[in-house]
Amino acid sequence: MTQTPHRPANDTPANTRVEHIIRSIRDAVREGHLVQGQRLVVAEISREFGTSAGPVREAIRRLAGEGLLEFAPHRGATVRRFTERQIREIFQVREAVEGHAARLAAENIHRGDFGERLTACLDALKASVDDSTAHTRLKQDFHDLLHEFGGNATLQETADRLTSPLYRLRVNALTGPQRARESLREHEAIVDAILAGEGTRAEQLMRAHLHNGASAVVQALAEETPNQPQTRSKRKGRAHA
Secondary structure, three states, X not given: OOOOOOOOOOOOOHHHHHHHHHHHHHHHHHOOOOOOOOEOOHHHHHHHHOOOHHHHHHHHHHHHHHOOEEEXXXXXXXXXXXXXXXXXXXXXXXXXXXXXXXXXXXXXXOOOOHHHHHHHHHHHHHHOOOOHHHHHHHHHHHHHHHHHHHOOHHHHHHHHHHXXXXXXXXXXXXXXXXXXXXXXXXXXXXXXXXXXXXXXXXXXXXXHHHHHHHHHHHHHHHHHOOOOOOOOOOOOOOOOO
């Protein structure tokens, strides 16, 4: 890791240390401090956190189970690389999961302050469309809100696991401003359907949005690496098209 994380106290319980390391590695991948194929050295991470190797190994094991990291022969743990097929497959599953989340959000939108919070998030997305870093973060906030509004903890956990491995595909920087504006229009249509309580339309629009996002990501990656169409380039960030 290239940025020293905050060290937990020496008397922090082991489980808490593991969770802290997991969060820090996730953030390092999302923010581009760790890139695809980069090796994670247990001894170095242990020194950064001021802890033994045990919690680091456990954190790496769990992140590998999530798909954020992978084990390579003679290299140990590295940040996972993705092929075009893997990217498409992940987005296909996201279509089903997050499409259903949008349907549930529409069904629950009149509860509490859900409508106000969703509208505020959309306004922030509009204001940030020319700032790829802020826009990427706010798009994640948008999807997180829909997962929360759905009221299904298992769905929320599944959606998180699907997006976590693709953190470093910073979609706005990768696919360019035209796709960012197309994506914003898609978000506006999704919000319109949710606020109207139209679950079927919200689900259809979300699925179409993710399908379009997957196509844009794959095309951009292929253009960046024309001689290696099945291998993604070293882009950083979290994928939410």
